[in-house]
Amino acid sequence: MVTSLRHPRQLMIVAHPNRSASWQANKLVLLALSVPSLGIAIGFAMVGAWPILPFAGLELAALGSALYVVNWKLQYRHVITLTDDEVRIDKGFYLPRQSWRFDRAHTGVAIEREPHPWEGPGICLQHRGEAVRVGEFLNREDCLALLQLLRRELRVRSDSSAGFAAF
Template identity: 65%
Template sequence: MVTSTRSAGRLMIVARPNQSASWRSNLYVLLAISVPSLGAAIGFTAMGAWPILPFAGLELLALAAALYYVNWKLQYRHVITLSEDSIRIDKGHYHPRQSWQFRRQVTGLSVIPEKHPWESPALTVHDRQQRVSVGEFLNRDDALALLELLRKEIRVDSYSATGDRHF
């Protein structure tokens, strides 16, 4: 999912993975699965088959951990802030873990086209010293939307199958 906000000579683009369910929805799913599972496990425990209860608890714990991990992975963001003289790229889950700063005048955008119609193009923002891939987790439509936004703001200096650039 790609969103953009323009204000006072600044453009902020936020790219994040598509998320089909919120954490609250995941908790409701976990609750809907837990009630019958624990109900059956308690019923079997009352009839003397007590080893079922710990396994049912472990199963639900594993499901909760998996749902949490997937939800955490879907909180990943790329925030690209373009001002009049600089470009800043922040990457992280809940707050920036990595940041890069570029001078706008010497920054370019490299585009490696997709090899298959289902893939998305690879986008890299770079200057002479560093390069940063952006939106690698996006689906094709979202990557094309990000490309369109970046193309309006940053010159595309490489559009090739290998991604090599020549200065």
């Protein structure tokens, strides 16, 4: 998903993976699966098949852990801030873990051809020999939206996809 917010002297573009459910919705799914699973396990334990109870608990713990890890990974963001003088790229979960600052006058967009028609093109921001790939987790439509925003603001330095109708 790509969103942009324009201030008088700044454009902020935020790219993040699509999420089908929030953490609250995932907890409700876990609760909805826990009640019948533990109810059945307790029923079996009451008739003497007590070894089912730890396995039901392990199963729910594994599901809860998987939902948490996936939700955490979906918090990843690329924030591209364009001002009159600079381009700033921040990548990270919840807060920036990596940051780059480039002079806007010497920054350009490099577009790499998509490996498959369903995938989006690769997008790199280049500055004096350094390249930072952005939006690699985006689907095709979001990748094209990001590319359109960046093309309006920065010049295209290299385009290996020239001639394709999608651009």
